[in-house]
Amino acid sequence: MATLNLFSVFIIYFAIVLRFVNSQGLEVGFYKKTCPNVEKIVKKAVVDYVSIAPTLAAPLLRMHFHDCFVRGCDGSVLLNSTKSNQAEKDAIANLSLRGFQVIDAAKSALEKQCLGVVSCADILALVARDAVSLINGPTWQVPLGRRDGRVSILSEATTNLPTPFDNFTTLKTRFGSLGLSVKDLVVLSGGHTLGVSHCFSFGSRMYNFTGKGDMDPNMDQKYIAQLKTKCKPNDVTTTVEMDPGSFKTFDTDYYNLVSKRRGLFVSDATLLTNKQTKDYVLAQLSSRGSTFFEDFGVSMVNMGKIGVLTDKSGEIRKKCAFIN
Numbered sequence: 001m002a003t004l005n006l007f008s009v010f011i012i013y014f015a016i017v018l019r020f021v022n023s024q025g026l027e028v029g030f031y032k033k034t035c036p037n038v039e040k041i042v043k044k045a046v047v048d049y050v051s052i053a054p055t056l057a058a059p060l061l062r063m064h065f066h067d068c069f070v071r072g073c074d075g076s077v078l079l080n081s082t083k084s085n086q087a088e089k090d091a092i093a094n095l096s097l098r099g100f101q102v103i104d105a106a107k108s109a110l111e112k113q114c115l116g117v118v119s120c121a122d123i124l125a126l127v128a129r130d131a132v133s134l135i136n137g138p139t140w141q142v143p144l145g146r147r148d149g150r151v152s153i154l155s156e157a158t159t160n161l162p163t164p165f166d167n168f169t170t171l172k173t174r175f176g177s178l179g180l181s182v183k184d185l186v187v188l189s190g191g192h193t194l195g196v197s198h199c200f201s202f203g204s205r206m207y208n209f210t211g212k213g214d215m216d217p218n219m220d221q222k223y224i225a226q227l228k229t230k231c232k233p234n235d236v237t238t239t240v241e242m243d244p245g246s247f248k249t250f251d252t253d254y255y256n257l258v259s260k261r262r263g264l265f266v267s268d269a270t271l272l273t274n275k276q277t278k279d280y281v282l283a284q285l286s287s288r289g290s291t292f293f294e295d296f297g298v299s300m301v302n303m304g305k306i307g308v309l310t311d312k313s314g315e316i317r318k319k320c321a322f323i324n
C-alpha cells in the first residue's frame, strides 16, 4: 500500500512537472526560488522607460525577435563588437534597434537582488512581453530558464534575419527551419502594428520595383503616392509610421492595412498570396481581431523557445553587452 501511494505521488509529481516544463526545458516560474521578484524588477524597468518614451516598445519587441532568429534566444543580439569580432548588433537590420538601456537597467537591478542568476536572454523575453502589454497589447506567461550565448557574429544576422523583400516561400522556409509555423508567421507579423520603418526598407516598391522605375502593383497605388511625399528616392534617413495614427499602441490595425494593400513591406503584402495567411488576415479583419491578442502571446512563446541554451550550456552574463 505504502509503495502504491509513493508511486501515485511520483506520477502526480511528474504530471505537474511536465505541465510546466516546455520541451526545451524552459519553465514558467523558473526563478521562483533563486530570484522570486524577477518579473517585478523587469517590469519596473520597462515601466520606468516605456511610460516616458512609448516608442521604445517597438524596438524592444523587435530586439527579442532579432535575438531569437540568430543563434536562438541567447542574448547574442545584446553583445557589443570587439576589436577582433563584429557582432550581430552591427548588422544593418540591427542598426535601428533601440532600448538597450532598458535591458541594462533591468539587469543591474536584478544583479543587486540576485547576483549572477537571471540571464540577459530571459530579461529580453520578459521586456518584450512587458513592453507590449504596457502599450495596450496582450500579456502572456513567459517560460524562463534561457542562458546566455558567448558568440555573436554580424554575418549570421545578415544571413538569418528575414528581409522586407522576402516572399511567402522564403518566409515560410525561414520560420519553418526554426520550428515556427505559417500561423506563427502571420501572427507575429502583426507586430508591425507598432513602430516605424526607414524609407529604404520599402523604397523599391515606390520607385524601382523591377528595375524599370516602376511601382509594386501589389501595393495600393494611392498609398504609394502618399508615401512618396515623405520618402524621396534613395532616402536613407526618413522614417514613416508602419500603422499610421496608432504606431505607439498595440492593436489589430495591421490586418486592416495588409488587407487594403497598405502593408509597407513585400513581406507584409505576401501574406495575401497564401491561402492560410490570407484567411487569417481576413478573419481578423472581419472579427475586429478577435483572436489576434491571444494568438500573439502563443506565438511569442513559440518564438521564445528557438534554439535556447539551458542547463549547463552558455553562461549568465554579468553585463548584457559583454561575455563574462
Ligand code: HEM
Residues within 6 Å of the ligand: 057, 058, 059, 061, 062, 065, 096, 097, 098, 162, 163, 164, 165, 166, 171, 188, 189, 191, 192, 194, 195, 196, 197, 198, 199, 201, 265, 267
Ligand atoms: C516576417 C518577417 C519580418 C520582416 C521581413 C520584418 C522586417 C522589418 C523591417 C524592414 C522593419 C523596419 C526597419 C527599419 O527600416 O528601420 C521592421 C520593423 C519592425 N518590426 Fe519587423 N519584420 C518581420 C517580422 C517581425 C516580427 C516577428 C516582429 C515581432 C514580433 C517584428 C516587429 C517589428 C517592429 C516592432 C518594428 C518597428 C521597430 C521600430 O519602430 O524601431 N517584425 N521589421
